[in-house]
Amino acid sequence: xxxxxxxxxxxxxxxxxxxxxxxxxxxxxxxxxxxxxxxxxxxxxxxxxxxxxxxxxxxxxxxxxxxxxxxxxxxxxxxxxxxxxxxxxxxxxxxxxxxxxxxxxxxxxxxxxxxxxxxxxxxxxxxxxxxxxxxxxxxxxxxxxxxxxxxxxxxxxxxxxxxxxxxxxxxxxxxxxxxxxxxxxxxxxxxxxxxxxxxxxxxxxxxxxxxxxxxxxxxxxxxxxxxxxxxxxxxxxxxxxxxx
Amino acid sequence: xxxxxxxxxxxxxxxxxxxxxxxxxxxxxxxxxxxxxxxxxxxxxxxxxxxxxxxxxxxxxxxxxxxxxxxxxxxxxxxxxxxxxxxxxxxxxxxxxxxxxxxxxxxxxxxxxxxxxxxxxxxxxxxxxxxxxxxxxxxxxxxxxxxxxxxxxxxxxxxxxxxxxxxxxxxxxxxxxxxxxxxxxxxxxxxxxxxxxxxxxxxxxxxxxxxxxxxxxxxxxxxxxxxxxxxxxxxxxxxxxxxxxxxxxxxxxxxxxxxxxxxxxxxxxxxxxxxxxxxxxxxxxxxxxxxxxxxx
Numbered sequence: 001x002x003x004x005x006x007x008x009x010x011x012x013x014x015x016x017x018x019x020x021x022x023x024x025x026x027x028x029x030x031x032x033x034x035x036x037x038x039x040x041x042x043x044x045x046x047x048x049x050x051x052x053x054x055x056x057x058x059x060x061x062x063x064x065x066x067x068x069x070x071x072x073x074x075x076x077x078x079x080x081x082x083x084x085x086x087x088x089x090x091x092x093x094x095x096x097x098x099x100x101x102x103x104x105x106x107x108x109x110x111x112x113x114x115x116x117x118x119x120x121x122x123x124x125x126x127x128x129x130x131x132x133x134x135x136x137x138x139x140x141x142x143x144x145x146x147x148x149x150x151x152x153x154x155x156x157x158x159x160x161x162x163x164x165x166x167x168x169x170x171x172x173x174x175x176x177x178x179x180x181x182x183x184x185x186x187x188x189x190x191x192x193x194x195x196x197x198x199x200x201x202x203x204x205x206x207x208x209x210x211x212x213x214x215x216x217x218x219x220x221x222x223x224x225x226x227x228x229x230x231x232x233x234x235x236x237x238x239x240x241x242x243x244x
Numbered sequence: 245x246x247x248x249x250x251x252x253x254x255x256x257x258x259x260x261x262x263x264x265x266x267x268x269x270x271x272x273x274x275x276x277x278x279x280x281x282x283x284x285x286x287x288x289x290x291x292x293x294x295x296x297x298x299x300x301x302x303x304x305x306x307x308x309x310x311x312x313x314x315x316x317x318x319x320x321x322x323x324x325x326x327x328x329x330x331x332x333x334x335x336x337x338x339x340x341x342x343x344x345x346x347x348x349x350x351x352x353x354x355x356x357x358x359x360x361x362x363x364x365x366x367x368x369x370x371x372x373x374x375x376x377x378x379x380x381x382x383x384x385x386x387x388x389x390x391x392x393x394x395x396x397x398x399x400x401x402x403x404x405x406x407x408x409x410x411x412x413x414x415x416x417x418x419x420x421x422x423x424x425x426x427x428x429x430x431x432x433x434x435x436x437x438x439x440x441x442x443x444x445x446x447x448x449x450x451x452x453x454x455x456x457x458x459x460x461x462x463x464x465x466x467x468x469x470x471x472x473x474x475x476x477x478x479x480x481x482x483x484x485x486x487x488x489x490x491x492x493x494x495x496x497x498x499x500x501x502x503x504x505x506x507x508x509x510x511x512x513x514x515x516x517x518x519x520x521x522x523x524x525x526x527x528x529x530x531x532x533x534x535x536x537x538x539x540x
Contacts (some may be wrong), residue, residue, distance in 0.1 A: 003250065006250060014538060015538075072537060073253075073254075074253065075253060075254075075354070075355050076252075076253030076254030076255075076355035077254065077351075077352065077353065077354065077355045077537045078254070078537045078538060079254050079255075079534040079535075084252065085252060085253060085254075086250040086251060086252050086253075087250065087251060087252075087253050088249065088250050088251070091253060093353070093354060099349055099350050099352075099353040099354055100350050100354065102275055102279065104278070104279050104282050105275060105278065105279070109271075109274075109275070109278070112271055113271045113272075113275060116265075116267055116268040116271050117268065117350070117354060117356055118354065119356075121267060122267045
């Protein structure tokens with residue numbers, strides 16, 4: 001099997017305090033540059049991970065364990081301080097759907113804008129437009145400004161655009177809680193369909209049952225390190241056992 | 245199975261990526277244009293009203309009260325051709341400097357060529373510049389303007405200089421603004437200076453004579469060269485050459501109406517400087533963009 005995502009020993013440090021005033025910097029300089037001007041912490045600490053093509057991987061862990069940060073490194077939004085990340089084929093994220101939506105534009109304009117942001121060409125969006133609108137169940141409201149949409153409609157449309165982008169690698173961050181239950185089931189069915197079609201999936205979620213349903217492999221992170229990597233059921237059992 | 249190679253995500257090709265994502269650029273520009281005047285009755289007419297009122301204020305204050313009308317032929321056209329260009333620069337640079345922080349929500353979540361945002365800002369300003377240029381052209385035609393090859397060439401060159409300069413500085417200040425919000429305030433100050441540090445409201449001969457009275461001959465000539473090397477001065481003079489000079493009669497001495505060596509020396513210098521600024525802006529932008537997602 002070919003590798004879809006290759007993460008080699010990446011580390012990422014975040015600065016804890018960002019306030020920079022001339023006064024502070026001056027005091028720090030006068031005191032002979034003692035200590036760090038700002039405290040840092042490791043969001044990721046020497047993380048290595050290989051994902052094969054067609055695999056579906058769940059990233060699990062408590063809040064602040066580095067799951068989303070790892071996902072951002074895979075998508076290229078962040079660059080690691082150390083180590084390398086390499087991916088094969090087009091990577092697209094269902095990362096906080098609707099990030100590219102503008103409230104004052106109509107649903108139609110937003111489909112085009114968001115599709116283009118996620119890397120689709122004009123031709124692709126034209127071809128898939130009907131399908132996107134159908135999936136979202138927005139119907140006649142497609143030409144209304146999205147600021148008048150209910151939050152459920154908004155998320156449905158955004159999710160619909162994202163699943164139609166058709167990349168090789170799919171990154172999913174905590175968006176499976178979209179809309180009402182029927183739509184949620186539809187989303188999960190769609191994601192499983194993508195997995196069955198040989199797409200690589202990386203999912204971040206706190207919904208352990210759902211993750212166990214969608215993914216086959218589970219990776220647990222704690223304090224920026226991988227502490228478990230194995231079949232998803234074992235990973236879920238590990239987390240539920242509270243042994244971290 | 246895909247046969248493509250493993251690549252490192254998040255490393256773009258800079259401005260070349262913008263060329264590749266023309267469709268996205270088009271949509272971003274269309275979005276800005278739609279959103280700009282949302283909910284206003286006058287809508288796109290504001291793009292005419294604001295420069296129109298600004299022109300009237302300057303024309304009364306400088307042309308009538310300070311007497312520029314008497315010593316400059318067709319001062320209204322002289323003034324307006326400079327104002328439209330400097331307005332383009334002000335709007336383009338002002339918006340480009342804020343564009344990266346303004347689109348922070350997107351930059352934090354999805355990877356896309358971030359140069360798109362400053363470039364889109366400059367593009368939007370160019371779209372607003374066009375109707376003003378149209379008004380200028382109509383006024384020029386009424387004043388007996390007949391364009392020749394050199395006039396069109398000078399106008400295109402002037403526009404290119406300003407567009408490149410705004411893109412380069414926009415990339416630089418847009419990226420710097422992510423780390424230090426002082427950047428956008430600094431740009432506001434810079435824009436205020438830009439209007440007065442180029443011959444928009446007055447003529448270049450006043451600068452020459454003013455410097456000669458205030459300083460010794462040597463210092464005055466050095467200062468004049470510095471003043472003229474400002475790419476904005478060159479661009480504004482090119483616009484004067486293209487639009488205002490052909491409308492003047494024999495009262496205006498063509499030898500001093502435009503600075504000497506405008507086309508054969510100052511134009512290449514202006515274009516070269518603007519190009520260098522663009523390269524510098526792109527270079528700093530690429531060095532700083534790696535940490536955008538965590539700093540925003």
